[in-house]
Amino acid sequence: MVEKFQKTVDFVKSQYPDKNFIALHEPAFFGNERNYVLDAIDSTFVSSVGAYVNRFEEMMAELTGAKYAIAIVNGTNALHIGLVLAGVKSNEEVLSQALTFIATANAISYINAIPVFVDVDQETLGMSPQSLRDFLVHHAEKRADGVYNKTSGRRIAACVPMHTFGLPCKIDEIAAICEEWGIFLVEDAAESLGSYYKDKHTGVFGKIGVFSFNGNKTVTCGGGGALITDDEEIAKRAKHLTTQAKVPHKWEFVHDEIGYNYRMPNLNAALACAQLEQLPLFIENKRVLAERYLDFFSKMGIQFMHEPQSSRSNYWLNALIMDDLEERNALLTFTNDNGVMTRPVWELMNRLPMFKHCQTDGLENSIWLADRIVNIPSGFRP
Structure with a gap:
């Protein structure tokens, strides 16, 4: 041995x-990282408004094939806001996998929802469609207002599979099961930027996909995340909620609901843009x-x-x-x-x-x- x-x-x-x-995974900086960050500093737009934030969102939409991308401060917050947009409420359940990074389960907990863990496939390390289907068949029932867990009595509001280590799971089958049961799919693609399943980029199989740009990811900006979607209303609401739910106005500070300070700063976006180019x-x-x-x-x-x-x-x-x-x-x-x-x-x-x-x-x-x-x-x- x-x-x-x-x-x-x-x-x-x-x-x-x-x-x-x-080391396990170090970042590599040899492109335009320094130039873009210095340009962002010189612009004085270093917080959540700036040209690089807009550019990052455009690059992410083009890369993934999604219609919209929203820059988020990190992947965990992207998951959290994704679940909020999915309509998950306190004391409801979210189906996920136990073999995952804690951010997946933490994000579910941020809205006082309860994770339910189903098994993974050995060949993908991601959620098993068969395990998901078996769990729903044996433990769930459809009612007029949604799908309920017969054991706990709670509504099953969403499903969050994860592409472990960048290896795509059988996400098309999972998406089909969620569609059949009327369960909102939030795709945790935090680790799979640049990964494809059946010629489609990960993150686009459900209504919402999320990514991470943490320091150890393939592309990093120190800390950063993104939410992608093809739904215009979801995209608009995502940007609104992550900008403290502020009603746009030149000088007034009016907020129409509880929001979050979740927008990616322009400094991070500058670094992310340079990394995405590579x-x-x-x-x-x-x-x-x-x-x-x-x-x-x-x-x-x-x-x-x-x-x-x-x-x-x-x-x-x-x-x-x-x-x-x-x-x-x-x-x-x-x-x-x-x-x-x-x-x-x-x-x-x-x-x-x-x-x-x-x-x-x-x-x-x-x-x-x-x-x-x-x-x-x-x-x-x-």
Whole structure:
């Protein structure tokens, strides 16, 4: 086992020959980042109004194929406002997955809604359409005013699947199930900028899709997010709510409902625009690395998470599937002790104290994967 782990460390280091310590994912700034940020500073428009905010929204709409994009201060807030726009109310339920970053479950909690966790597919790491359908068939019923959980008695208001590590889930099937049951779909595409499923960019399969531009994402602006939609009314309301629900006026401060200070600052947008210009290069670079990993680990007898069928992944974070928990922990210890940063997948949401009361469907695949996943360095290689 030690020999196999040493070969792993040596191969990862060979992909980043100029680094003594290989981080999991570092940002790469070598385009117009400095020029655009300085231009934003010189303009004096550094907060949530500015030319780069508008440009960022135009670039995101063009990239994803959505009609509208709204710049948000971060991905978690984009999820939150997406659920508000979906009409989710306090004490209602939102179907999601336990194998996800905490932002997904936190955003649901911000409106005092309750997450319900269904299982994922092993080949995508994202929500399983079959698990979603089985849960609804066995636990839900349609009523005149919506879909209700027969066990809890609460209305099921929305569904939030996530494209884990940039690997697209079977989102078309999930969208069809949500349409059949009348459940609002908010697509958590936080990690999948530049990923496609059946030739469509992630985030466009439901009425709302959200993205993150955190410091460790494929494209980053330090902190940032975006909400996309084809619905004009949703887009208008998203911009209104994220601008403190201020009624437009040259000098008066009138607000017509509870709003949020969620707009992305122009400084961040300037950085994001420069990064978006380089997205094709970033993804090409990451896909070459993924193919090298696939070839190496296949020869080593270790499963590497390759992009699922009918998809094209951005390979945001590469992942290995180890044989068991013991081997996973041994690899994590060896790599981190030898200059290569690796990490396990997030703790399953239902195992955290604030979500342990939430209903699940058993989460067989999620539990199996949580014991085996190891993320390995995935950043841009100069």
